[in-house]
Amino acid sequence: MANTRKATKKDLPAIYGLVRELAIFEKAEEQLTATLADYKRDFAAGVFEAVVLEEENEIRGMVLYYLTYSTWRGKMLYLEDFVVAEQHRRRGYGQQLFDAFIAAAHEKNCAMVKWQVLDWNESAVKFYEKNKATIEKQWWNGKIIF
């Protein structure tokens, strides 16, 4: 049985490795401009938190999240990244990690949780619907990269 626990600074290389693995898989490695040193500084400053899933002394997945604010609902926990290593999928690790994320939101007295999913990612949408999520399709993202 895999174990989920709050990430500490010692887990940041593994977390960064999972992000990098996914960026390479998505053929977008050049867009990963944040470094492990950035992760260390920003984690220490409390900008984000994470839960890791560990089995056989190996980190096989993670959820990375931070506290945000809904002007209508109040405190909200935002799931920024959610990764299970490719070779460890279909074992329920994703559900364990998502449950840990929801538990973290309750611990912080959040009124809601939020995240994003790509419109073509049917299996992810199905997973979230199974978890009683509402999927909203009418919002576009705006961004400016400096």
Added chain:
Amino acid sequence: MANTRKATKKDLPAIYGLVRELAIFEKAEEQLTATLADYKRDFAAGVFEAVVLEEENEIRGMVLYYLTYSTWRGKMLYLEDFVVAEQHRRRGYGQQLFDAFIAAAHEKNCAMVKWQVLDWNESAVKFYEKNKATIEKQWWNGKIIF
């Protein structure tokens, strides 16, 4: 000329008032479940920040934002809410507030800024494009309200 400045706790009633005005306009007042007391507690805890636009001793608009994290880019400032009071539109207040938001992101050494816009809101999309934003249409929002 209107003046923009960082919000202090004294501005929270006016900020809450602008959020409420918009919720009523959108016929969604029942979804505004956060109270002014919540805003006061959460602002004091540093969960969000805001810039207000003031003219003739009256707050006529605001941007409300918080620090988040892109696992690819690093620190990111997220624009959660952006309101100019109905009767004070078309005077450039929106641009002044958006500029103040971008300036706040630079002050915090953020790598990018992000926000959302409704797909039918053509004038807002045009405004953001004029500000050299990228508009992404392939993401859906997932949420669970507790």
